[in-house]
Amino acid sequence: MNGIAVNTYLVGMLDFEDEAADFESVAHAVNYLRGQNVKIMIGSARVADGHTRFPIVVEEENGFLSGIMGGAGNKTSEILTTVFDSCNVVVHKAAPSMSNLEQLKALSQVAFMNPRAEKVHVRDLMPRSRENTEADAFEGLVGLEAQKGRLVEIGNALAAYGRQSLESLHLCFTGEPGVGKTEMARRVHRFLASKGVLHGGPFVQASAEDLIAPYVGQTPVLVQRAFERAEGGVLFIDEAYRLSEGAGNEFGIEAINALVQLLDERRESVICIFAGYPGHMRRMLATNPGFRDRIGFHVEFPSYTTDELTAIFNRFADSKGFAVSPEALRAVHDACARMRHAEGFANARSIRRLHDRAVVKLAAREGGRTLEVEDIRRALADADMGLRAKRGVGFTA
Numbered sequence: 542m543n544g545i546a547v548n549t550y551l552v553g554m555l556d557f558e559d560e561a562a563d564f565e566s567v568a569h570a571v572n573y574l575r576g577q578n579v580k581i582m583i584g585s586a587r588v589a590d591g592h593t594r595f596p597i598v599v600e601e602e603n604g605f606l607s608g609i610m611g612g613a614g615n616k617t618s619e620i621l622t623t624v625f626d627s628c629n630v631v632v633h634k635a636a637p638s639m640s641n642l643e644q645l646k647a648l649s650q651v652a653f654m655n656p657r658a659e660k661v662h663v664r665d666l667m668p669r670s671r672e673n674t675e676a677d678a679f680e681g682l683v684g685l686e687a688q689k690g691r692l693v694e695i696g697n698a699l700a701a702y703g704r705q706s707l708e709s710l711h712l713c714f715t716g717e718p719g720v721g722k723t724e725m726a727r728r729v730h731r732f733l734a735s736k737g738v739l740h741g742g743p744f745v746q747a748s749a750e751d752l753i754a755p756y757v758g759q760t761p762v763l764v765q766r767a768f769e770r771a772e773g774g775v776l777f778i779d780e781a782y783r784l785s786e787g788a789g790n791e792f793g794i795e796a797i798n799a800l801v802q803l804l805d806e807r808r809e810s811v812i813c814i815f816a817g818y819p820g821h822m823r824r825m826l827a828t829n830p831g832f833r834d835r836i837g838f839h840v841e842f843p844s845y846t847t848d849e850l851t852a853i854f855n856r857f858a859d860s861k862g863f864a865v866s867p868e869a870l871r872a873v874h875d876a877c878a879r880m881r882h883a884e885g886f887a888n889a890r891s892i893r894r895l896h897d898r899a900v901v902k903l904a905a906r907e908g909g910r911t912l913e914v915e916d917i918r919r920a921l922a923d924a925d926m927g928l929r930a931k932r933g934v935g936f937t938a
Contacts, residue, residue, distance in 0.1 A: 550648050551617055553632030555583075555595040555625050559743050562586065562593035562734075563627070563773070564663045570624055575656035582651050583661060586668045595666065597632070598647045663737060678732035683856065684849040685721055688840050692729055695838060700736040704809060709837030711804055713826070714816040716842030719888030722816040723779060725842070729814065730775040740810065742774025749783035752796045760792050764799040768807050776813045782821035785828045797829050804835040845888050850877040853889050857896040863903075864911040872917040891926075898923050 555567065564586070574581050580600035587594045601617045622630045637648050679689050695710075704710065712729070714722040723746075730744040747767050754760045767776055784793040784800075804813055815822065819841070826833045845853065851874040858865050865873070876895070880886050898920035899912050908916070920926070 549601050550635045551599045551601050551632040552635040556629040556631055557593040564666045568661050568663050571661045578656055580651045580654055580656050588668050598651045678728050683852045696732050696736050699738045710812045711836050712814045713836045713839045715819040715822050717844050719890035720842040726777040726814045740773030742772050744775050745771040746777045753792045760795040761799040764796055768803050768811050771811050776811055778815050780817050781815040782817040782825040785825040801829050801831050847878045850892050853892050854896055866913050868914050869912045869917050872914045895920055
């Protein structure tokens with residue numbers, strides 16, 4: 542135990558309120574402190590609940606740390622907050638104890654480390670569970686294999702050659718309602734962040750209404766602010782085609798013109814993803830001669846197959862802690878085969894509505910947590926399922 546002084550270490554974490562922390566900046570900050578002979582250990586990131594957290598152990602008694610803010614009266618935790626100013630520093634004093642073997646090992650490592658001789662690399666900070674970043678980022682998505690494959694190819698190219706290797710990283714997702722465009726955009730943000738392509742920025746979602754002001758001249762300001770919020774990350778504009786809808790839509794055209802300009806000016810710092818229905822998006826891109834040229838990649842999303850819709854229902858149930866009996870799952874499969882051809886069908890959105898109504902029916906009969914055929918049948922019969930049967934299409938399981 543020689544060399545380990547009681548209450549001379551701080552143990553805790555760097556807590557970034559985003560799944561896309563700037564790993565490079567964290568590595569530079571740690572290496573800067575080590576270069577000043579500060580004994581600081583940092584572990585690989587842990588990503589959960591929308592946060593990225595790095596475990597840290599720091600020697601509290603250090604002349605350099607005290608000198609950063611002009612004297613020993615400043616707490617080491619406050620000084621760390623100054624150095625790591627883009628995250629929450631959560632630490633507490635720790636003493637060596639055999640009752641906490643993992644912490645004891647960490648304190649021993651810090652006690653005997655030679656900080657100036659040890660350099661941390663970005664790869665050391667990456668989550669250990671993300672060795673296969675493609676599988677992790679897109680885990681749980683049903684279908685969309687071709688779309689995932691193309692996006693992985695783009696991300697791998699950026700990771701290999703840098704963002705400057707491609708003229709435009711902006712994307713356009715087109716497809717019918719409920720085919721996973723929004724969820725895929727979130728996963729793209731997570732994937733690119735895990736590959737080190739993003740600069741620690743957030744995923745920002747905006748609608749056309751968020752970008753249009755009620756008065757002349759204010760719309761470009763709103764568009765500018767949206768890009769500023771997404772700095773270093775991804776700006777996702779859902780149902781973007783609404784910007785060009787309506788006769789005499791001067792404000793929408795004003796927003797499109799501002800977008801076209803910023804897509805070029807901010808291409809090194811913001812990746813913009815547009816999403817909408819195929820025909821609507823084609824018309825929107827035609828409103829400005831430079832709009833389509835600013836989009837680097839177009840990705841089409843097909844409607845889900847019957848088997849995929851059934852798998853989505855099962856995923857919904859499992860994620861909420863419900864089981865689906867084999868008979869009920871067959872009933873869902875049969876229903877999906879008919880629902881796909883109904884007016885008002887919205888792919889995964891309609892399946893979520895079916896699942897939620899089936900759960901309500903399950904509760905009404907006090908049937909525990911296993912969905913049965915009768916729950917599916919009664920859910921399909923609900924008037925607010927939002928489906929209108931075409932000739933020859935019914936919804937009774």
